[in-house]
Amino acid sequence: MKKRPSFARRLGVVVLVVVVIGLGILAWYATRPGAFAFASGKTVALDAYDGHPTGVPADFTATDPIARGRYLAEAADCKSCHTAADGNPFAGGRAFKLPFGTLYTTNITSDKTTGIGEWTDAEFVDAVRNGVGRRVGRLYPAMPYASYAYMTDADVLAIKAYLMTVPAVERVRTPDTLKFPYNQRWLMAIWSGLFKPGKSFEPIAGQSPEWNRGAYLVEAMAHCGDCHTPRNLLQALNNAKKFAGGEAEGWTAYNITSDKNSGVGGWTDDELAHYLATGHAQGRGTASGPMAEAVELSFANMTPSDIRAMVAYVKSVPAIATPDLPAPKSEPAPADPKQGVAANVDERGKHVFAGACASCHDWTGVSPLSPQATLTGVRAVNDPSAKNVALIVLGGTQHAVGGALRMPDFGDAYSDDEIAAVSNYVTARFGGQGSSLSGADVRKLREMQ
DSSP states (O other): OOOOOOHHHHHHHHHHHHHHHHHHHHHHHHTSOOTTTTSOSOBOOGGGOSSOOSSSOTTOOOOOHHHHHHHHHHHTTHHHHTBOTTSOTTOBOOEEEETTEEEEOOOOSSOTTTSSTTOOHHHHHHHHHHOEETTTEEOOTTSOHHHHTTSOHHHHHHHHHHHTTSOOOOOOOOOOOOOTTTTOTTHHHHHHHHHSOSSOOOOBTTSOHHHHHHHIIIIIISOTHHHHSOBOTTSSBOGGGTTSOEEETTEEEOOOSSOTTTSSTTSOHHHHHHHHHHSEETTTEEOOHHHHHHHHHTGGGSOHHHHHHHHHHHTTSOOOOOTTOOOOOOSOOOSSTTSSSOTTSOHHHHHHHHHHTHHHHTTTSOOSSOGGGOOTTOSGGGOTTOHHHHHHHHHOOOSOOTTOOOOOOOTTTSOHHHHHHHHHHHHHHHSSSOOOOOHHHHHHHHHHO
16 A cells, blocks of 8 residues: 655645745746836946936036035935925935835934934945845835936935935934734845846947936936836836836826827927926826926926936837726816716716816816816826826825916815715816716725825
8 A cells, every 4th residue: 555645745845836836936027127128229338338327417517516416316306205294304204105004214314313424325325226224224115226226326425425414303213014024124135136126227329328318317316117117916116017107105107108198109208398397288287296296306406408318218118008098188178067077977076176176177177277277188187097186186286386376185175975076077077088986985095195
């Protein structure tokens, strides 16, 4: 009679199979396309390239090293994440609410106890480019070190030199509240090994100097993909769908590929440049949420040549259609409030719009007060999820971009059901496809803010 394998032996085989499958999955993820996989041409060493892709641009005339460091810090959008709503610039404490807990950003002022005042150059570079902090160890990829890894050490240290001139603020880091196993920072060593680039930016010889400058700005400094590229199951950027749309702090970060309907392929270069520099493009919309913050604190401070370089790079990314995003409706709605919306749309939405919205946005969607308040052609009101519409109704506009009037917040004035109703009314009246947001959906959006 044949002897059956022992339980321990069978368990060992099962464990081995699971490990092999797991390693295979990790290997598959690790070999997915990188940030520049779509671009043709061979890379060359930075010091062998006859161009100016890193550092400050040629049309940045200040020669003071601190001014140059400030420019790079603004291009990298450091202030946005490291400043709490009620706090001092760069003193940290901003909360990032995730499905598995909340992360709080760190103090990067020159304070010697709670900031970076005692950090060496090597420690600062290690944190920015490798995701290893002096006090906490491994950093989570909410700190976009997988993008900053493309930065040169010289640019990182120029940023540090500027930050050391920021007034010191003593602010102890707020502890994170992540659930197990997400609170295990050592796991980020595995994540970094799989997804963090191993070297800084290398220009592509077959591309123009403007394109390479744009590539460095978009991928390394501004880390646009962290919001506009969807993520895989391990929360790394899925560059097979590069710039096809993602999420940022609960907001939808829309498709910015060259697709003409759901991306920016139908935008002219001038329209996209104006949007980046001012937060508004006529007939396209006005930035809100995290994008408005990026414009105010980062893009609006960049030189015209850098904005053009970013446009050149973004417009070169191949088109990927987002099937659930219809092309924006460009025609104004009827001026008569009784026309333009199907009878089955919740009547409460119309009442809220009449009381709180129509005076600025008009029943046609073409604002009589400011082009920035025009709804016609705006991507968010042509998004059948209506998520961004609801978020801006809840929180208003916190960042004045492009000379826009600040929209007040209505989160305390209306219930979840009323905000859902007005959001659905807006998409039905001014968009190409109505939404069906519920009060429960709005409640979840409130909790994320």
